[in-house]
Amino acid sequence: MSVQKPNFRHPKLAKNSAEYSRKDYEGAISTLCAGCGHDSATNSIIQACFELSIEPHRVAKISGIGCSSKTPAYFLNKSHGFNSVHGRMPSIATGANMANRDLLYIGVSGDGDTASIGMGQFAHALRRNLNLNYFCMNNGCYGLTKGQDSATADKGSAGKKGAPNPYNSIDLCELAIELGASYVARGFSGDKQQLVPLIKGAIAHSGLAFIDIISPCVTFNNTATSTKSYHYVRQHVEATNTFDFIPLAQEIITQYEEGSSQEVTMHDGSIIHLHKVDSSKDVTDRRKAVNNLEAEKDKGRLLTGLIYVNPDIMETHDIINSTLRPLNTLTEADLCPGNGALQKINEGFR
């Protein structure tokens, strides 16, 4: 007998401002291993979309192949979705985004899908600053093929098979900052208090928002010798900051102490209010952001939280000056403006 989730929900749970209940953002019951970090990451996406009152039919979920890429089945089952080829999520997302810029794009990928087979795709989506929420559920191993080390497995870390990884790991956050992402964060599936606001910030952000979600693989990589286990991550996290995400048009009611906080206004008018532990950790400066990551790494710590944000970088549509309307709303008159318009264009090249 397969497990079915009951249809009843807590009778006193509130609806959001769009009149949706949290159930409207759920998906099918997970078929991943019990205890998989991806399920918590999935639930954080559900929670963030619910809290932001996003209309489910205005979302497109796109993924590649892997345990992480299965997750779009487990959230937002009233949204659009495309489960693509291994490592090719960014291409599909780019195409979809070019065709209809009005939707909210959630691209889900994993460390194998991103840092190995899809590395080339990843790099170019970053470079173009595509308006995409790129969530990488990173467990440091290939869970779907029985836990081989992935490209993000730390050197010396050993999963269930027991042999320490001999290679250097790829730091996806550093790479993302390097290659042009305009919102870069790292979260931990076991800490929703931090992860949900990070996702909300990403959704409000215009441009490529990359979140590296450390998400332990309970079956193959939750050993005492792994650096991506629940225990290790909890012992070694260092947060850049905690923050409040204040959606557009919501009054700021909290009093912030001067000097200890930094305010970032997002493209859509939302505000991210950062409470900084260390005031030297400026998150709007690319170089400092990379330094912060490296400095914590030297200390044997894993930096989490919002690592870098720049709301002013142009996203792909702005760069290529594409139409503001989804392609399917363009009429024949828009697409064939007539001989006069053609002559005008030709004139421009003379």
Place this chain on the structure above:
Amino acid sequence: MKPTNHEHPEYFHKVVDCQYACPSHTPVPEYIRLISQGKYDEAFKINWISNVFPGILGRVCDRPCEPACRRSRVEETPVAICRLKRAASDYKSDSSDFLPEVPTEKNGKRIALIGGGPASLTVARDLLPLGYTVDLYDDQPKAGGFVRTQVPSFRLPEKVLNEEVDRILDMGVTTHFNHYVDSLKTISDKGYDAIFVGTGAPRGRDLDLPGRQEGDASIFLGIEWLAAVLYRHVKDAPERVLVLGGGNTAMDCCRMTKRLGGEQVQVIVRSPKADMKASPWEIEDAEDEGIPIVDNHSPLEFVINEGKLIGMNFEKVKAERDNEGRRKLIPTGEEPVFIPCDQVLLAVGQQNALPFIDADLGITMNERGLPLLDEVTHQSSVPHIFFGGDAAFGPKNVITAVAHGHQAAISIDLFCQGKDLHKRPAPSTNLVSMKMGMQEWLYHSQVSDDERYAVPTVDKVKSLKNRLVEVELGFSKKTANVEALRCLNCDVQTVFDYSTCIECDSCVDVCPESCITFTENGDEEELRTRLLAPADNREQSLYVSPVLPTGRVMIKDENVCLHCGLCAERCPTSSWEMMKFTYNSAQAGQK
């Protein structure tokens, strides 16, 4: 909050809302599960052990379990527990394997039971297997008490009643029927080791209003009238009848009148309809039979013309609450209302009547005219005399009388052995894992979306013609099965082992009811405000774990948990386990 000690027998008992609410603590989910599996004999046996009269209670129980049912907090309607009990009784085989052995060699102790109602019969059933000699005294020709004389046969067929009563009498009760005990002392003088008084609340309240004497030939006390119908002293009713009162007896009276030829039958209630004492389903049944219920009418006088009752005058009232929240009925000041009728049935309450308690016997009475009792042991101020049922603490219901019978039997057994009556046997409890394999449980964990099934009834034309035709047909086996599957298995507990939890949040993520929260500890009031879902039902416990490695605790609000097992299913370390909790109240003779 302190970590929950789930090994305390009452912690999980409270989670099984229906069983906890039942005065007799019948293991409801267990027998409902057996019904869903078609095991009617076993379901019946569980009932019989706990509540003694499954066939009777499956029809006329006050069902405190149903308003308590978790299902009514999750959706709208509770599981039809009472009607499922009847299904167990309807579909059981003729086997009598469940009957305990009654030793032929007696233990030498003699017990007298005064009154043959459910409380006394329960005492008899509990004590006979222990070797006691039991004598039963009743002024009626048959045992059953109130259940026989006042519950009409269209609600409870005599056959069902006889079967359940005789089952106990046949265990070896020496009966003294048609024997009115007018002096308890005469019984006491017979040298019984213990006496149990279960004489109920046999007196109907009268209404001393102008015209009462003159109209006496057409004015009856409801319970006496119902008994007269049973014994065929009354065979018909006049055309226009008023039934005064808002309790279940009033409902029985009006429906019976309808069956005896009453054409215009009305129930007149002083209070607003919403405050009526009758069970909602009884009111519904009466209205279904075309009987209007006129509320907010307070009786003023019986109107007599030429020595004959022709109607009654009523004052219109409205209910208001005074400063202390007590309800008061205030006259509206309108003209009195005259309602014509040929007969009046008074069902305005029942009273205890214990005139047979001799003043020199030494039984201390309280200000309500009831014996002063130890509430736990049911012992009166005369050590070998015990009380139970309506005679103990005033009118309640059958299932309460059964619960009293069990407690009194325990007391009598301890008393006859010279033991301390307050050192009572503990309930027996057990926790057994329900895991069978991956995604496989030993219980039906899937939650049914079905709404409550209605019980089919006999054609109204047919049932209104004959008072002996039972109105409800009972569930078919098929309907009983699907109704049984609505049960949320509240006895299958979510048991949490904090020592193996890795705090991965899987249970939190999968729980459909958002019951589980991992957070910093606090005091209960404050904690309830910061759980994932509102936890404002203070009658339901919070299950709190000891401190986990991250410094947080696991808190589970038991309120709307569906017992679906998904937390345990998605837990990678089996820190959550689904375990069946069994709770059986102690009975006489248990250690």
